[in-house]
Amino acid sequence: MPLNARQADAIARALDSLSIELPSWGFANTGTRFGKFLQPAAATTTEEKLSDAGMVHRVTGICPTVALHVLWDLPNGAADAPRVAAMAARLGVRAGAINPNTFQDQIYKHGSLGNPDSAVRAAAMQHLLDSAAIATALGSRDLSLWFADGSNYPGTANIRHRKQWFSEGLAQLHARLSGNQRMLVEYKPFEPAFYHTDIADWGMALLFARAAGPRARVLVDTGHHYAAQNIEQIVAWLLSENMLGGFHFNDRRYADDDLTMASIDPYQVFRIFNEIFQFEWETGTRPDIAYMIDQSHNLKGKIEAMIQTVAAAQELFAKAALVDRERLAGHQQRCNLVDAENCLKDAFSTDVRPAIREWSRGRGLPEDPLQAFRESGYLERITAERAEKNAASASSYA
Ligand code: PSV
Numbered sequence: 001m002p003l004n005a006r007q008a009d010a011i012a013r014a015l016d017s018l019s020i021e022l023p024s025w026g027f028a029n030t031g032t033r034f035g036k037f038l039q040p041a042a043a044t045t046t047e048e049k050l051s052d053a054g055m056v057h058r059v060t061g062i063c064p065t066v067a068l069h070v071l072w073d074l075p076n077g078a079a080d081a082p083r084v085a086a087m088a089a090r091l092g093v094r095a096g097a098i099n100p101n102t103f104q105d106q107i108y109k110h111g112s113l114g115n116p117d118s119a120v121r122a123a124a125m126q127h128l129l130d131s132a133a134i135a136t137a138l139g140s141r142d143l144s145l146w147f148a149d150g151s152n153y154p155g156t157a158n159i160r161h162r163k164q165w166f167s168e169g170l171a172q173l174h175a176r177l178s179g180n181q182r183m184l185v186e187y188k189p190f191e192p193a194f195y196h197t198d199i200a201d202w203g204m205a206l207l208f209a210r211a212a213g214p215r216a217r218v219l220v221d222t223g224h225h226y227a228a229q230n231i232e233q234i235v236a237w238l239l240s241e242n243m244l245g246g247f248h249f250n251d252r253r254y255a256d257d258d259l260t261m262a263s264i265d266p267y268q269v270f271r272i273f274n275e276i277f278q279f280e281w282e283t284g285t286r287p288d289i290a291y292m293i294d295q296s297h298n299l300k301g302k303i304e305a306m307i308q309t310v311a312a313a314q315e316l317f318a319k320a321a322l323v324d325r326e327r328l329a330g331h332q333q334r335c336n337l338v339d340a341e342n343c344l345k346d347a348f349s350t351d352v353r354p355a356i357r358e359w360s361r362g363r364g365l366p367e368d369p370l371q372a373f374r375e376s377g378y379l380e381r382i383t384a385e386r387a388e389k390n391a392a393s394a395s396s397y398a
């Protein structure tokens with residue numbers, strides 16, 4: 001059934017409000033702990049990552065910013081900022097969230113802010129403060145904080161002491177934020193630590209964010225939950241507490257699989273967006289949420305996978321915008337279970353693709369971004385440019 005004018009308008013308004021941030025690391029070769037399968041066109045330099053992100057933005061029109069990982073993209077810290085900013089501008093994008101890295105260096109074997117060694121905690125702290133300076137230099141609003149800290153065997157770590165050290169460190173970082181900067185605290189239940197993780201779930205992230213100060217929020221990575229967890233309920237709670245700062249989108253079947261968004265469970269993503277639209281409808285305020293992708297599947301072509309994820313996000317966002325809120329509220333009030341559930345199902349099963357194409361046409365964007373990318377010749381060009389370098393890089397971690 002074709003969409004009526006009210007539906008087409010709701011979709012257009014929703015799409016106008018949606019920007020999605022691309023992860024620089026999502027364009028690089030990645031793998032599993034068993035090895036990497038190298039792609040001839042994968043990006044290795046920051047310039048290549050920004051160039052690929054620029055290409056995704058060109059065909060989708062909604063990805064103007066790129067999340068950067070400090071050690072991977074700005075190895076010389078703030079000194080790299082002007083060069084990276086100029087490069088990004090030349091390639092049609094801007095720096096987005098800054099991701100400090102307190103998990104890669106050897107000193108972090110037993111943790112960073114939660115390390116029992118105060119010298120290591122101080123080094124981690126310095127890196128976080130340097131990252132805030134990078135964010136300032138690049139005009140980035142958000143610092144995205146994920147800590148690999150945890151322990152692998154019972155009895156080996158003092159969980160309460162580590163909690164205290166984290167509280168102190170995060171508050172110190174918060175005190176250094178300037179302008180409109182925010183810090184987003186990401187949680188993850190396990191990996192790389194397999195016994196306890198210092199920020200394991202949304203409750204811990206929320207407590208840390210609250211204790212750190214008013215500019216701290218929680219970051220929900222959709223892959224960072226146990227299998228049966230109700231992510232949309234977490235989203236609804238964080239919204240009601242004004243503590244939802246952003247998302248890292250990816251999908252998973254088993255653990256933190258980092259698959260393309262909605263590849264396994266599109267209804268889950270729809271239900272998350274539904275909570276956001278519901279909040280907006282009830283409160284009349286649009287929550288300030290950074291929508292970011294954090295995917296790194298190693299077999300799909302990197303750029304195509306990113307375009308596919310952006311298309312999935314637009315589609316599910318548009319569907320969630322279609323939920324008839326008045327009707328839903330009435331059915332919820334009267335406990336009409338079947339009718340209430342069908343309000344969601346009706347929206348979810350609506351084919352919004354023609355309306356998205358129409359929206360793209362109206363904004364001078366390609367109606368089919370994937371096809372536009374395939375016809376652009378970009379992949380052939382970068383494959384020719386990068387294949388040799390990629391073939392020479394190590395595919396094994398050994
Ligand atoms: C950790 O699994 C994570 O989700 C964090 O956001 C990191 O910054 C990102 O993946 C890349 O390692």
Ligand code: MN
Nearest residue numbers: 186221248294
């Ligand atoms: Mn993440």
